Each structure stands twice: as structure tokens, then as C-alpha cells.
Amino acid sequence: MLYEQLEVLAAIVEEGSMNRAADRLRITQPALSRAIKKLEERFGTAFFERRGKQLVLTPAGRRAYQTAVEVVEAVRRLADELAALETPTRGPLTLGAGLTTLYHVLPPLLGPFTRQYPEIDINVKTGRAHEMVKALETGEVDLAFIAADQFHHPYLQAFPLEAEAVILAVPAHHPLAHAPTPLSVSALDGQPFLLFSPGTYYRDFLDRIFSESGVRPNIRLEVDSFTTLKKLVEAGLGVTFLPQSYVQDEVATGRIVAVPVRELASVRFVTYLLSPPRVQRGTARLFLQFTREFYALR
Template identity: 30%
Template sequence: MPLNLHLLRLFTHVAESGSFSAAAERLHISQPAVSKGVREFEAQVGSRLLERGPGGVVPTGAGEMLLRHAAMLFATERAAEEDLAALRGLTKGSLTVGASTTIATYFLPPLLGRFHRAHPHIDLSIRIANTSAIANLLLARELDIALVEGPVEDSAIEARPWRVDELIVIAPPGHRLTYGTHKAAALADEVFIVREPGSGTREVVWAALAEHHVTPRATLEAGNTETIKQIVMAGLGIGIVSRAAAADHLTLGRLVKIDIEGFQVSRTLTRLSLRGRQPSAAAKAFEILLDPPRKQSKR
């Protein structure tokens, strides 16, 4: 028996929100109508899809499997709607961009502004998380565009270089290492303010320190680059962050770049896409902003 897409949608909203009442509010229909629809759907598929848990309604094993298929199905549906909208000049549709923290904060805003000015009727949504979380959101088909700072290894994901980002060592003004140039070994005596596990920046920083045989005497974890800068400015340690992220504070003299002999760190910012997935019309328009056509040289 073919799946009833309306009932599948009801079930998906209940599973994602964790309650029948929240799903009903989302869908602007009554809770009894949602409950009845889910019961009918379970009867159609011949399996129990939801059960009540301590925190609300949770999907069963069969429900989890069905949710994965539903995510792909509704993503395809949305892409079809947006492709049709493209034929009308992108006057309708949505675009969800996912990016890891540094990209979302320092590289993405100008691109989002340009896209909105060109396509004001497209609903924009931004998801900010670390590299591993962005990859998982892409796999769940919750993102149209994905940009990350760290490496991603998954056979279902294609990773393409986007930009090169330089990382620098920062310290508060007056720190002992802000005078002159030092050997990398001098870093071992410092407390390093680092990103959380799963962060692309963290992986690059640890790789760079390992390359120079540096093991910090202590570390302090921070959830984002802004917090790292604030902790460094407070004098609790030093950090390694994107030059783009530190630019304003360097100019204002609130942070100082530490010069370490032979210590040059850069990483490739990466675009992720699902293999075999066709981008929506809105995604195609945004990709043009990510990689604008190069001007041909005059002969």
C-alpha cells in the first residue's frame, strides 16, 4: 500500500517535536486530529511507530527508520518546489545554510546579505555548529549549503576546497611572548584556550602543535572563537584563532599576535555536499556567490 504523505507528515512532526500537542500547534490543527492521523498511519504501515517515554513521545525502531526515509522524501519535495519557483525567477522558496562557527561569524554575513538583496523572497535560515554537527545535519538533509573548517570523512559526503584561512597565535597585550620572535618550544609553558571536541579549529590547532612537538602544560575549552578571544584578553592564557576572527581586536590593541619562528598555520575551509543530491534552485544561486565566475583577461 502506498504511503499516505499527509499522515507521514503528521507522524514526522510528532516525532520531531516530541509531543502531539506541539505538532498540532506547528501544523495549526487540533491535537485529536493529529492523534487520530498517527493511529491511522500506524495501522496502515502495520507497525507501532511511537511510544511514550519519560520526556514525551519517542519513535520506536520502526519509527526511526521511517523518519530517515521521510527526511529524504521531504527534502526532495522541497527541492522540487524550489525548482518550480526558479522558473518564476526565485520568487518563492527557502534556503538553509549550515556553517561552522568561524565561517558563520566572519565569512558568511556578506554573502547572506548579497543573496538576500538579490532574492528577497527566499526564506533564509542559518544553522551554526561545529564541523561534525554540520556534517550530520547535511546527512539528515536539513541543510542546502554546508561550509566547515575541519576535515570530514564520510563516503556519502563530497568535500571541496572553498577558501584558505590563516590561523595565528594570540595573547593579551603585555604577555611575555608578545616581544620579539620565539621558538615553538616556548608555547609549551602556556595555558592554551582551545575549542571543544568536534571543532574543526581544534583539530587544526592540535595538528599544528604536534608538528612542532609542543604539548601545552594546560588547556581550557571554550565553545566558540569569541569566547576564546575574551578569555585570552582576560589574561587566562593564549589561543590560536583565525586571523579574520582576531582582526578587529588586533587593530584596537586588545589582542597581540605572537610571532613564533617557523610556526605558520593555515587550513582549507570546505564546502560539503551529499553525493548524488541535486541542489535546489536557491542553493544553485547561493553557490554562484560562493564561487563567482572569474573575469576573463582581455587579449
């Protein structure tokens, strides 16, 4: 009842008339008067005083009106948000994307999605894959993309979207560009490596490859961007392991050579879409369905 009484107070002030306020709220004027009387009794003070036919707010009424506006607006926002849960074609959607997936996954996916659902307001939060998992756990994002060779979590669901080979990326003039293939990881001992920074799924994956092969890599630089890694390889500063599709343009133009590696022949680096067990927001449910269908058709 308190909300309805505050709504009545706001309507009277904004309409400047008991009659117009009653019409706006579609209630009778006696019901309007009873609501204000009960509100005044609840707080033990008068909110209006009559000056002839005019109603004038008391100081307490002015303060109560400010709160009434805030409450009515908050309830309206809540109603919109709850409606968005059931009306997935409009409303907010927050996605998380690891640095490995931001450039390669989202642009070709978001283009057709936003054309089909232009009223969905998409926000993208970026960071390392581990940070995106944490953001999904805490509810900061609705869904998250990461890339890893494997993913396990006690309750988050992981939908594999794409799996691809990992190759050794070397500069076009590098001696390994013309070596008999496939190479062995052990043959790379001593090579200057350019690697993703520690604390990422991709770096964890590479560290396992080195450890299983008994190789201690000569790490020249560690960076947080696949784009930077490719530029450093092109510049001849070292070699690195990359998912094959990430260098297809550079390989096609001869700036980088993709060298097969024996130990990676059966390894697949996977793009995952992560989701909580029960997707609450309707726009997120729609996006999850759209994404899985999009990749199924590729």
C-alpha cells in the same frame, strides 16, 4: 483518480453548489456527479443527501471532506515545493554553519544574497562542524559551511572559499607580545592555553600541531566560541591559536597581539562550502553558484 474525486468533494462543499463547483474545477456538471458517485461507490457509503434542491453532507461526508481538504492542501504544497526545485529565485533554503564560520562568513555573504534574492526563505542551523557534516549527510541542511585545515569525505563535495594564516594570539601586555618572531611551538611549552573544545575540526588541527611539535599544552580553559576565546585572551587568562582574520579588529586596536609561529607559517586554515554530489533544491544550487562567484571576486 482518487485525488480528483476528493478535489470534487471539497469543491462542492466549499462552493455550496454543484454548478459553482463545476465552474471552479472547469469541468461539466455530469462529470462532477460521476466523480462523486465513484467516490461513494469506492467507500460504500453516501456523502450527500438531497433536501429539496440543497445538498447536505452526511456524517460520512463530513469526515471525507476533512480528509479531502488535507489531501488537496498536501498536493498543493508538493506542487509549490517541486516548482521551487526548478525556480531557484524563490522558496526555502537551509544552511548549516559550524561555530567557527557562523560569525565571520555568513553576515557578509547573506547580505548581498538576500538583497538580490529577497523571495528565498533562508534558515540557518548552527552547531559544531562535525554536526554540520552529519546534518548535510542526513539532508537536514542543503549546504554547509565549516572551517578546517583539510577536509575529506567519501561523497560530499568541498569547495574551498578562503584560506588564511594561523597565528598565536596573546594579550597586549604578555611577554611574548614583544619576543623575537617567529616563535616555535616548542617555545610555548608551559604557556596557559585557551583552546576550542575537543571534538571539533579546529581542535583536531591544534592537537596535531602540538603532537608534531612534542608539546603537551597547559590547557587552562576549553570553550566553544572564537568570540569567547578572544575575550579570554584580552583578559590575560592565556594564549591561543587563531586564524589571522579572526583577530584583525583586536590587533588593530591593540587589545591582542598576533605573533607569527614558525610551524604555522605554511599552514592555511580553510573555509569550505560543503555540498552533496547532486544539489536537489534549486535555491541551494543558486546559493552555491552565488557563493563561489562572491569569493572569486574578493
